[in-house]
Amino acid sequence: MTAAADRQPAPRKKTGRRPGSADTRRTVLEAARAEFAARGYQKASMRAIARAAGVDAALLHHYFGSKDKLFLAALEFPIDPRLLVARVLEGDRDAVGERLARLVLGLWEQPTVRDRLLAVLRTAAASEEVAGLMRGFMVAEVVTGVAAGLDVPQLRVELAMSQVIGLALARYVIAVEPLASASPDELLPLLARSLQGCLGQD
Amino acid sequence: MTAAADRQPAPRKKTGRRPGSADTRRTVLEAARAEFAARGYQKASMRAIARAAGVDAALLHHYFGSKDKLFLAALEFPIDPRLLVARVLEGDRDAVGERLARLVLGLWEQPTVRDRLLAVLRTAAASEEVAGLMRGFMVAEVVTGVAAGLDVPQLRVELAMSQVIGLALARYVIAVEPLASASPDELLPLLARSLQGCLGQD
Numbered sequence: 001m002t003a004a005a006d007r008q009p010a011p012r013k014k015t016g017r018r019p020g021s022a023d024t025r026r027t028v029l030e031a032a033r034a035e036f037a038a039r040g041y042q043k044a045s046m047r048a049i050a051r052a053a054g055v056d057a058a059l060l061h062h063y064f065g066s067k068d069k070l071f072l073a074a075l076e077f078p079i080d081p082r083l084l085v086a087r088v089l090e091g092d093r094d095a096v097g098e099r100l101a102r103l104v105l106g107l108w109e110q111p112t113v114r115d116r117l118l119a120v121l122r123t124a125a126a127s128e129e130v131a132g133l134m135r136g137f138m139v140a141e142v143v144t145g146v147a148a149g150l151d152v153p154q155l156r157v158e159l160a161m162s163q164v165i166g167l168a169l170a171r172y173v174i175a176v177e178p179l180a181s182a183s184p185d186e187l188l189p190l191l192a193r194s195l196q197g198c199l200g201q202d
Numbered sequence: 203m204t205a206a207a208d209r210q211p212a213p214r215k216k217t218g219r220r221p222g223s224a225d226t227r228r229t230v231l232e233a234a235r236a237e238f239a240a241r242g243y244q245k246a247s248m249r250a251i252a253r254a255a256g257v258d259a260a261l262l263h264h265y266f267g268s269k270d271k272l273f274l275a276a277l278e279f280p281i282d283p284r285l286l287v288a289r290v291l292e293g294d295r296d297a298v299g300e301r302l303a304r305l306v307l308g309l310w311e312q313p314t315v316r317d318r319l320l321a322v323l324r325t326a327a328a329s330e331e332v333a334g335l336m337r338g339f340m341v342a343e344v345v346t347g348v349a350a351g352l353d354v355p356q357l358r359v360e361l362a363m364s365q366v367i368g369l370a371l372a373r374y375v376i377a378v379e380p381l382a383s384a385s386p387d388e389l390l391p392l393l394a395r396s397l398q399g400c401l402g403q404d
Contacts, residue, residue, distance in 0.1 A: 097399075124376075125327055131375075131376055134376075135376050135377070135378050138378070139378060139379070143378075153380070154380055154381075155380050155381055155384050155388065155389070155392065156392055158372060158378055158380070158381040159369065159372075159381065159389075159392050159393065159396060160396075161368075161372065162365070162368035162369045162371065162372035162373070162381070163364070163365045163368050163369075163396060164368070165368045165371065165372065166363075166364035166365050166366070166367045166368020166369070166371070167361065167364045167365075167368070169364065169367065169368070169371075170360060170361075170363065170364035170367065171364070173333075174326075174333055174336075174337050175337070176337050176340070176341060176345075176360055177341070178355070178356055178357050178360070179356075179357055179360040179361065179364070182357050186357065187357070187361075190357065190358055190361050190399070190400060191361065193399035193400070194361060194362075194365060194396045194397075194399040194400045195396075195399075196399060197299075197392070197395035197396040197397075197398060197399035198392060198395070198396045
């Protein structure tokens with residue numbers, strides 16, 4: 001770690017950062033954000049991030065896992081969308097709309113998760129760079145998997161995602177009534193039908 | 203008009219503005235934006251706007267029509283959403299999803315209309331004040347009418363609107379592929395089913 005830090009050309013305020021320390025973590029996440037912003041999700045390289053942060057590439061993998069996990073950490077994503085994918089794909093295809101609606105509402109209705117998701121949305125809305133990054137990540141890690149698992153065109157998965165994002169904006173950001181105050185139980189069957197329309201059989 | 207302009211306390215660069223002139227129009231629209239921003243759509247008053255702009259209230263009505271028309275002009279809305287409402291309500295309720303999908307795509311696919319709609323969305327995204335205004339207008343002039351006409355709860359109409367806005371963001375702003383490049387003909391049946399899920403019979 002010390003040898004790796006020595007390779008880092010930028011001046012350092014602190015020395016002797018330990019692997020996994022808060023200081024190293026911050027440096028790595030900054031380097032990751034810069035690399036993702038400069039090259040996009042697909043082209044960004046773990047090796048380049050390690051180099052820019054002055055840490056060993058193997059340690060980077062050890063502490064942050066794969067590129068998608070580092071990306072989620074860098075953007076402070078509160079959930080791993082790929083876990084959701086797995087849960088949406090488990091079970092009857094006729095009920096995929098309801099399963100997705102239940103998952104989505106379950107997440108958005110947790111205030112801490114919602115706040116972080118909204119912060120990610122706001123960052124993406126304010127920056128074309130972040131929006132492009134999010135798009136690259138979502139297509140590579142979410143859309144492709146759901147489309148393949150359900151055997152539907154990606155278009156349908158993206159339309160379902162657009163419904164989820166539109167609902168989040170209308171309910172939690174624009175706070176239009178009565179949508180903003182409706183109980184999750186009231187919303188669930190409606191959202192389920194809309195999503196089933198996007199994802200279900202013809 | 204000259205007498206009315208004399209009552210206006212703010213200093214004027216130009217004098218002798220004629221009713222309907224570009225100069226008067228600009229002054230009126232500025233006064234309208236200020237009044238709508240200060241008091242919200244429902245509480246804003248045509249009389250107060252006329253007073254602030256230094257024009258006669260009767261002339262204001264003559265040149266801009268009702269409050270909703272002045273609002274649309276002030277926010278440079280490219281369409282009158284109430285005309286859409288009328289067209290969505292005409293015809294078979296089993297086909298309401300398809301009718302709305304066709305209307306929405308027909309509008310968004312016109313580049314000049316799309317650019318103006320996106321500008322309105324961006325302004326609303328950037329300003330809580332404008333977002334609140336839009337919300338007040340849409341509920342008062344669109345949601346209530348569609349819900350009454352279809353005899354469904356407002357919640358359902360707002361969910362359908364959230365799908366339309368989410369799709370617009372995903373297709374035209376975030377430009378996620380293949381959604382961004384899909385032809386309107388490809389999108390139409392999917393959007394129709396999603397909207398029918400929101401608005402149609404159980």
